Amino acid sequence: MNTGHELSFEHVTKLYRGTYGIRDLSVKLTSGEIAAFIGPNGVGKTTLVKAAAGLLSVSGGSVSLWGRNTKERSCRAEIGYMQSDMSFYEKMTVYEVLDFLNGVKFGGRYFAEIESGLYRYHLHEQRNTRINQLSLGMKRKLSILMALMGEPKLILLDEPESGVDTSGIIRLKADLTACAARGAIVILTGHVLDFLEKVCTRCIFLKDGRIVRDVSLKEKSVELEALYEELYGGN
């Protein structure tokens, strides 16, 4: 399915005090794709996801979603983002946070989705619990729920599987597949290759801020572990 949605990284470079986070990286993603950025720590996965979300001022190049720079306000409502270092309104309850997101982002349109989402990710019992009393896994599930809320057209999940229980991962796989089926672009980062292999249609391997391999998982069977060993030499 291709409705013409496109996320485009064009010669993106990010410098952190003279060190390259990303180096002249170009890649295009079309709607319906679930792509994973893979690589050891520090290769620029999170930087790339942040650049896609418009959270980062890139040193060179641009990131655009259907021709619009992702830093622009008009793009933000189309993006669902889950960051690896989570921050929440800790003194609000689970329900209040989702209600607030629904209010700010969608003007209250997705009210019904809150309840169903809480049931889907087994958070309904904790709906009146304050965030600072949740376990790490529950916080991550809430973060996923927030990113997926309101059918965003670009979904960015930074290490979503980390700390999430088995039922949460099963639910996440189903939800991501459904999102891709309705035409959303999904970008994941992560280290658990089995999970990525099952969910993704495309895997992009990074090294020193550059793409070293771009593999489609649609056509042929690819051994991600073997490829990883080959590229990073057991790093």
Add this chain to the structure above:
Amino acid sequence: MRETYFILIKKKAELTKGIVFLVLLICYSYLGGVLDTVLTRRFSPFNRIYVCRLAFFALLTGLTVWICIRFLCYIKKNWESLFLLGITPVECLLLFFLTNTEVLFLQLYLGAILFRIQGAEGGAALALNVLWSLLSCLVGVMLGLKAHTGSLTVIGSVLGAGLAFLLGTGRLNYSMVSGWVMSESIGGMFGENYCFFVLLFLCLPILWLLELWMYQRADLSVIADSQYAFRTHWLGDLFHRLSRWCIWEKNYIWIYRNREFLFWKLSAGVFFALVCCLSESFLAVFLTAYGICLVTSFYLLEIYRFERRNFLIYYMSDYSYPRLLRDEVWGGFWLLGDHIFLLFALLRLRNGTQLFYLLLLVAVIFLLSVFVNGSLFAFYPKKQCAADICVTLLKLHLPVVQVWFLYQWIRQGKRNWERLGYEYRA
């Protein structure tokens, strides 16, 4: 320990604290004189001393509660790193006192003013003030160490119920309280009745040892994880239920679940009520309200920090800048002045002629909220500190130029919001 201390303190905040301390010390004679004049005009000499002594007891109670809250926050924030750094319990407690100097300073400062008004002799009064303050600090920390068990709620409830019972049955009345409070002169505690002083002096090491023993036995992780003993969420919850306004409602919920803020609101409210009762002139009342709001405006910085730390929801939305600013200003307006409006309405509006003053106060607080929020959100999500608020408040008081600053901030904020120019840095 020295290295840990330098990690724990924030240099800018300490500098700001130092400046405030210095200003307060310079103004010591003036503030004491003003309070003395107001009390002399209002009360007879006997009642004046009575009011001062009651105020001193209230100050000690306030210090105990404040220390308890600060200690809980300190444990919550730092205990893991202190534990991993191998800091001993004694050092932990010392670090706590060293990083919270303002609490003890304010107690000593205000206590000294109150003693001076009572005509107590300098050295002895100061020594007693120091002793009482240290005692209250130690009790506050001990209460903090017990807070996770819910015992504070039980102690508070029992004390409240006991007081209500004594008042209700007439076993506690004005003359009894007055007799007890006025039974001994401040200087007498050091002179004729020196046993009291010795007792107080002995209490300190005993309490210190007891506190150390409790600290070593306490499960700090449980304290850090616990929602404190005080259950004060009802106010925030009430607003949440009454209103469907997004941002200001959320700010209200968050900040009213912050016990330190609640404590400040209550203390400031009591202080404002006192000024309203004691002073005849509107100017004094107005300036007090304004001063309280200026101090409260530092909590808007807390809100901003909260927003920038948890910025994600805004990034995920197309919330427009005018809407954001409107909501933040509206929230800030109520957070700055809600208790003032309430008290002002209760105390002053009775005669029906003060509506103009209330409107004036509303206008000033609204302007303050616009100004502070305008300056904060102009550079979102850039890091801002207390010194920035001080500069903003200084700019607010520059006639005419203030309007230009506000215009610049709103323009900058709008431009930045449309295409973010600042990155979030922890």
